[in-house]
Amino acid sequence: MKDFEKIYESYYKRVFLFLLRLTGDDMLAEELTQETFYQAFLSLHRFKGGSSMNTWLDAIAKHAYFKYLKKNRLGIDSIDIESIVETYCAQEGDIEDAVYRKHVREAVRVIINKVPPKYRDVVILRIYADLPFSQMGKVMNISENSAKVLYHRAKKMLKEELKNEFGM
Numbered sequence: 001m002k003d004f005e006k007i008y009e010s011y012y013k014r015v016f017l018f019l020l021r022l023t024g025d026d027m028l029a030e031e032l033t034q035e036t037f038y039q040a041f042l043s044l045h046r047f048k049g050g051s052s053m054n055t056w057l058d059a060i061a062k063h064a065y066f067k068y069l070k071k072n073r074l075g076i077d078s079i080d081i082e083s084i085v086e087t088y089c090a091q092e093g094d095i096e097d098a099v100y101r102k103h104v105r106e107a108v109r110v111i112i113n114k115v116p117p118k119y120r121d122v123v124i125l126r127i128y129a130d131l132p133f134s135q136m137g138k139v140m141n142i143s144e145n146s147a148k149v150l151y152h153r154a155k156k157m158l159k160e161e162l163k164n165e166f167g168m
Contacts (some may be wrong), residue, residue: 010053011117014054032068
């Protein structure tokens with residue numbers, strides 16, 4: 001029990017911030033953080049050290065988040081994709097820019113919804129969790145190179161779709 005308390009104290013903030021970036025909601029992030037550590041406590045005996053504790057907890061947190069989305073019948077609309085949109089939009093400006101950004105945001109939601117789950121997971125882990133490819137690979141049970149390839153293919157898909165949609 002003492003060991004788990006140390007794990008909780010050491011990794012709580014990181015897990016919470018990861019989930020906060022995914023959810024954009026303090027209370028939901030807190031709830032999912034508690035669920036993550038509850039699940040980690042239940043399965044600590046299965047942790048063999050094949051990955052870092054960070055990676056293992058990130059995987060549990062990601063699954064808790066996706067389970068929450070599925071249970072509440074929420075989809076990609078519940079994810080704040082502002083950071084993706086900023087990549088493709090001009091800086092804050094007049095009302096036309098605001099309307100344009102809104103359309104791009106909606107298009108990105110539709111595009112991400114069309115992306116196969118493995119690509120969607122990689123984009124979410126890279127953008128929201130800011131995970132290095134090595135950890136992304138461990139979370140998804142793939143190699144680091146596979147994570148890189150999936151991420152770059154997903155980015156290419158998003159760019160192509162945005163280009164087709166908006167002539168960017």
